[in-house]
Amino acid sequence: MKTFEIKDDFYLDGQPIKIISGAIHYFRVVPEYWRDRLEKLKALGCNTVETYVPWNFHEPHEGQFNFNGRFNVRKFIQIADELGLYVILRPAPYICAEWEFGGLPYWLMKEADLKVRFDNPIFLEKVDNYFTKLYPEIVDLQITQGGPIIMMQIENEYGGFANDKSYMGKIADLMEKHGTEVPFVTSDGPWGDMLEDGSIQDRALATINCGSKIKEHFKVLKDFHKEKKPLMVMEFWIGWFDAWGDEKHHTMDGQTAANELSDILDEGSVNIYMFHGGTNFGFSSGANYYDKLAPDVTSYDYDALLTEWGDITPKYRLFQEVIGKHREIPTVELTTDIKKIAYGSIQASSKTSLFNNVDNLAQKITHNYPLSMEQLDQGFGYVYYESNIGRKRHIEDFRLIGCMDRAQIFVNDGLIATQYDLELGTQLAFDLQAKTNKLGILVENMGRVNYSVKMNHQEKGIRDGVILNGAFQSGWAMYALPMDNLAQLDFSAEWAVGQPGFYQFTFEAEEIGDTFIELPSWGKGFVTVNGFNIGRFWEEGPQVRLYIPGPLLKVGTNEIIVFESEGKVGTEIILTDEPKLAKN
Template sequence: MKVFEVRDDFYLNGKPFKVISGSIHYFRVVPEYWRDRLEKLKGMGCNTVETYVPWNMHEPQEGKYCFEDRFDLRSFIQIAHSLELYVILRPSPYICAEWEFGGLPYWLLKDQDMKIRFDHPAFMEKVTRYFEHLFPQVVDLQIDQDGPIIMMQVENEYGGYANDKAYLYKMAELMKENGVTVPLVSSDGPWGDMLENGSIQDVALATVNCGSKIPEHFQRLRKFHGKKQPLMVMEFWIGWFDAWGDEEHHTTDVESAAKELAAILEEGHVNIYMFHGGTNFAFTNGANYYEKLAPDVTSYDYDALLTEWGETTPKYQAFKEVIKNHVDIKEVALTTNIQKKAYGKLEMKEKVSLFSVLNDISVPVQNNYPLSMEELDQAYGYIYYQSEIGKARTIEDFRLINCMDRAHVFLNEQPLFTKYDHEIKEKESFEMSEPENELGILVENMGRVNYSVQMNHQHKGIKDGVIINGAFQSDWTHYSLPLDNLEKLDFTKEYREGAPSFYRFTFEADDLGDTFLDFTGWGKGVAFINGFNLGRYWEVGPQKRLYIPAPLLKQGENEIILFETDGKAIDSITLTDEPQL
């Protein structure tokens, strides 16, 4: 049996042990590539891998659990173990990670009195039940049971959210009650009150998250510890994430990052965030909200040491040069055959308007007033709201009240206007000329905020109502559109130019390789490959192509479907072997 201890330093079986770790989120990588990414991590000289655990993926609906396929946490840890890598596990309910709602499940918001990340009875009840299902997946993989897990994290950057110490202590105790025996840690920014707010030093080792000024931050951490303890950067930020509408893909200077890594390893321990970022498949991207909504792009490349598609970078080589000053690096053979393929230009095969297939892919729900996504038991995607609004007349006061995040407004299935973020609450006016008129509103959840105070206000769809000439409109039909059943689409039905629509493409593949979907010429929407939701695209950039890993393809005919919401479509797409963020 091995023993990992936190004393004046980290000790493994009684000997000092320098933790050199890199972050890989198993849920952002197809399982067929887990081994490849972990082999490259070991090949750079790392001895440990770190990962978050997203509650919203493991309990997507309340009481229904998933630990399979891309969310098979246990298998990921076992692969790491087979490569003689140790594991830092961060299983707290909240992960941030630029992930939808910071990893919290949407259904928590169904309770109007819920207080997330506090010692609140309803929240703690949900966490307790989740932990009872999560920890049996991993507790026997702890190092004192001959597994690879050496540390677990109690909460994540809690000091930037609140200072409820009772909550932190209960979280630590709950982990122990569920069989956690390895050392516990917390991680917070080294600024302001964050360390004081988020640390419980008698139970968990305090670590810091930062990307520069390492000597200064280690001095602060050393003073905060009050005694000699390991100095660790739990998240050494070596890049950054992109939001839709950013001017360009974020990158960091290789030489500066390598110097900061050297400074960390001179005094302490590191977890490199991110070693490999991966992809925000489907609707899993998070968002930030300060002055405006900033939803993250589908790629989580992060300017990491491996690209989104898993290739090493100059930064990888520079970090390897630093690491070899501290450990002997052995050559690691790569066992996964990965290639890139260009399948070329694909001509559109079929198309159909959303309005034609609403009843095929959604069951209408009637209600006197508009229901939010959460009230409809819907996690992600879109909702189409429909209501009869009467005779021909002038609408002088049209408003959406507490609606998030992006809304397309239609009159008799013809587009009126599109409203986003701050624009949504602005008053609009329009004319109605038909004897009877139908209002339609397609609302998109662009990703729930994953950090800070706005997390408490993340109901999607229309929460409060729709104003027509100064009064709330009643009698609504709702069509939930999580887009998880596109096999029900009937492409023989009517297509209407400029309307939200589905577009189908096919291609033959004998030799399977990673490829990249170039969406130039398209507006905004989401793409699917063989029924798998690849994620969002949007012409505003900076991302211009979507990564398609080869394991999502099959020999023979493959199908791509685009759901285009903005009516900007051309007759083709291109699958290229050239990535472009």
């Protein structure tokens, strides 16, 4: 049985070991490609892989767990073990990771007295319940039991959120209660009070997250340790993520990053973040919020060593050269045959309006005031609100109160305004022209904030109400639209120009390969491929094309459904073998 210890250095079976790790998030990669990405990690010269475990991925609704298929974290770890890679696991309730709500489940917000990421008994009880299901998947994969897991992280960048040491200690207690035997680590930025606030030095090795000035930051970490301990950059940021509306795809010069890696390995150990970023499939992308909402795009390419679609980059080769100075680079046979295929231009075969399908997609819920997405037991997607607002007249004061994130406002199914983020709550005036008038509001959750103080208030939809001429409007019909049941669409139902709608495409595939979908002249929405939501698109950019992994396709007839919310519809979609991450 192997042993792993943290003393003045990292020790494997009593011998010092330099950890050279790369981050791969199994939840951002289709399972059919896990082995390929891990083989490429090993071929780089890494001896370890690191991954988070997102709570909301495995328990999307309270008490409903999934560890099968693409949720099979155990299988991912076992493949790493088969390849001779060690594993750093970060299973704490919060992960950040530019993931929806930082991995926290939406349903936590339904508890009025629950406070996330604090020593709060209700929150800790929910974490305990989650660990009861998670740990049987991973506990026997620790190195103490013959598996590859060598370390587990307590929380994540906690010093950038709070300094509740009692909470940190209780999370560690829960992890030990459920079977953690390997050493603990924490990771925080080396700035300000973050290391002090986020560390529990008597129980966990403090590590740092940064992307530059390594020598300077390692000195901070040495001083913080006060005694000789191993130095490690747990997240060595070698690129960055993109938000909708950014001017360009973020990149970091490869040689500059390689020089920083050299400085790390001269003194300590590293986890490259990201080795392979992958994709924010479906509605899984998170958001940041400082002066305004910055929701992340579908691609999590991160300018990593492997592209979003798994290709080896020039930066990979530069890193491999640096790593080769510290350990022998193994010869690895890549066993997964991956090709890119252009399936060409496709025209829609059917189309239908959202408004003529809401009763097919959701059960109507009536209430005297609007309910939030969370109150409707819904995590992701859209909510459609509808109310009869009466006779022909002038509306001089229309306002959405407590609404997040993006609202399209319709009168008699015609769009009158769209409000997003800071615009929400702005007063509108308009005339009602018909004898009786229907108000419709389609609200989209653009991704819950995954970092910092804004995490405390991430309820989506309409939380407070709708003002009409100075008074709250009552009498609402509501439709929860997580958009996970598009097989129930009725494409024979009428379509209308300028309305949110669904568009069905089919194409024949004689062979299977990765492809990339471009939607020229389309506005905003999401795309499903054979029932799998591959993510959002938006003409705002910078992302231009969405990645479709080959395993989502099949030989024969394939179905693509595009939901477009703005009434901006192109004449075709294009499946190309050329990726394009940004307009520029």
